[in-house]
Amino acid sequence: MNSNQPRLMFKACPRCLDGDVYRDRDAYGEYLDCIQCGWMLDLPRNDRVEEWRRTAAADGLELTADSAS
Ligand SMILES: [Zn+2]
Numbered sequence: 001m002n003s004n005q006p007r008l009m010f011k012a013c014p015r016c017l018d019g020d021v022y023r024d025r026d027a028y029g030e031y032l033d034c035i036q037c038g039w040m041l042d043l044p045r046n047d048r049v050e051e052w053r054r055t056a057a058a059d060g061l062e063l064t065a066d067s068a069s
Pocket residue numbers: 013014015016017018019020034035036037038039
């Protein structure tokens with residue numbers, strides 16, 4: 001299950017700007033979580049990637065959703 005690997009993005013938090021954000025998944029899907037301040041963002045299911053990208057861009061977040069494949 002390669003898609004289940006958590007990813008850590010250093011200083012990637014759009015809220016506290018200095019927080020390390022990790023990517024993980026639970027029963028509802030993937031999400032991002034800032035270790036420092038607790039900011040969270042649910043990652044989209046495959047049919048909602050475009051909508052999510054717009055939302056993430058509005059939050060100042062630049063990520064590639066490579067979980068679609
Ligand atoms: Zn943060």
